[in-house]
Amino acid sequence: MNAPANQAPLLVVTSEHTIQGTHRGTVRVESSGTLKLQGTLQGTLDIKPGATVLITGVQQGTVAVAAGASVTVLGAIQGTTSLERGASVVIEPSGKLAGTLANNGLVVIRGAFGGAQSGTGTIRLEGSGYIKQPTSVRDGVHYYEW
Secondary structure (H helix, E strand, O other), X not given: OOOOOOOOOOEEEOOEEXXXXXXXOOEEEOOOOEEEEOOEEEOOEEEOOOOEEEEOOEEEOOEEEOOOOEEEEOOEEEOOEEXXXXXXXXXXXXXXXXXXXXXXXXXXXXXXXXXXXXXXXXXXXXXXXXXXXXXXXXXXXXXXOO
């Protein structure tokens, strides 16, 4: 079955793969996969158990991190990030996570995080890591300036 003309096909990563430039669409990283995002991903990033992802570019969209999967961010995530129990995300000093965080795993912040939080997971601030506060709230919506 082909994807509609306005929708990019699903990219499934089962070994080592690097995205450079701009990729639009969903990317699924299987347990045997390692993804290096050096460019921009506009779409969903679905990370299965045992997979690893290194983001030095920009992820624009949803990130779903399964138990046993790990993500390291030196660039940026702009969108909703959800972690299952046993999943981990490390935001390095050069990295930022801007968006809603549904955390049932472990998030280590050595860089910056700004957005709404939920879940029963752990957020650990290390080094000069910080949680950015909204610059304003209008009609219940939090606004952040980066």
